[in-house]
Amino acid sequence: MYFGVITLFPEMIDAVTKFGVTRRACENGLIKVDCINPRDYTEDKFGNVDDKPYGGGPGMLMQVQPLRDALRVARSQAPKDTKVVCMSPQGVQLNHSLVTDIHSWGSVILIAGRYEGIDERVLQKEVDLEVSVGDYVLSGGELPAMCIIDAVSRMVPGVLGNIQNAQEDSFAQGLLHFPQYTRPEEIDGMRVPEVLMSGNHEKIRNWRLQQCLGRTYERRPDLLKNRVLTKLERKLLDEYLQEHDF
Numbered sequence: 585m586y587f588g589v590i591t592l593f594p595e596m597i598d599a600v601t602k603f604g605v606t607r608r609a610c611e612n613g614l615i616k617v618d619c620i621n622p623r624d625y626t627e628d629k630f631g632n633v634d635d636k637p638y639g640g641g642p643g644m645l646m647q648v649q650p651l652r653d654a655l656r657v658a659r660s661q662a663p664k665d666t667k668v669v670c671m672s673p674q675g676v677q678l679n680h681s682l683v684t685d686i687h688s689w690g691s692v693i694l695i696a697g698r699y700e701g702i703d704e705r706v707l708q709k710e711v712d713l714e715v716s717v718g719d720y721v722l723s724g725g726e727l728p729a730m731c732i733i734d735a736v737s738r739m740v741p742g743v744l745g746n747i748q749n750a751q752e753d754s755f756a757q758g759l760l761h762f763p764q765y766t767r768p769e770e771i772d773g774m775r776v777p778e779v780l781m782s783g784n785h786e787k788i789r790n791w792r793l794q795q796c797l798g799r800t801y802e803r804r805p806d807l808l809k810n811r812v813l814t815k816l817e818r819k820l821l822d823e824y825l826q827e828h829d830f
């Protein structure tokens with residue numbers, strides 16, 4: 585999987601290329617992350633990449649020329665016809681389905697904007713999709729871009745120790761994850777649920793599924809709205825709701 589990142593702060597992207605499973609993925613050649621800095625391509629003699637907005641208003645906007653030329657370099661380094669995604673609160677909400685789609689592309693160029701925003705003509709001419717990580721405003725698109733790099737990389741075979749992890753990730757099943765415990769069995773008067781120490785794998789599987797369903801019902805009912813429950817899932821969820829006095 586190839587990631588091209590258009591960013592004024594390439595050092596920030598070290599957070600995914602120099603740590604954790606994504607670092608190992610880079611070292612193993614499973615993913616490649618290139619950073620291209622628009623400031624290296626500005627024709628402004630003072631090195632500026634931003635200017636005031638026409639029509640007035642607060643802050644500055646990123647100008648077309650440095651972004652356009654940085655994108656040209658990014659496209660030259662990326663596989664042919666690589667899609668361009670701009671991180672923006674005006675974008676579609678990032679979710680498991682979109683992460684899966686981006687993974688299927690095999691490569692993506694991510695624009696991580698700064699300042700108040702980006703000249704609209706870049707969005708119109710260069711960008712295939714605007715993507716948002718949530719309904720709030722950040723100082724830059726780098727953290728959102730790294731969310732995409734991390735989440736998409738986890739889907740690349742070999743990046744995670746056990747492919748099961750990616751398939752078991754919460755949203756891969758369309759449900760929230762079950763609660764997890766590790767040693768010791770008891771601490772501060774809190775015990776690990778007995779079922780998890782029973783060695784009965786079917787019971788453990790059903791308990792975990794029940795917890796996924798119950799938690800999703802309590803915290804993200806929207807995820808259940810269009811889900812057709814199996815007979816077992818319906819039974820487990822009904823039990824959970826009774827036990828929790830719903």
Ligand SMILES: Nc1nonc1C(=O)NC1CCNCC1
Nearest residue numbers: 671672716717721722724725728
């Ligand atoms: N929320 C967001 N999801 O993706 N990007 C987001 C974001 O807030 N970007 C900033 C918007 C203002 N300019 C700097 C970047």
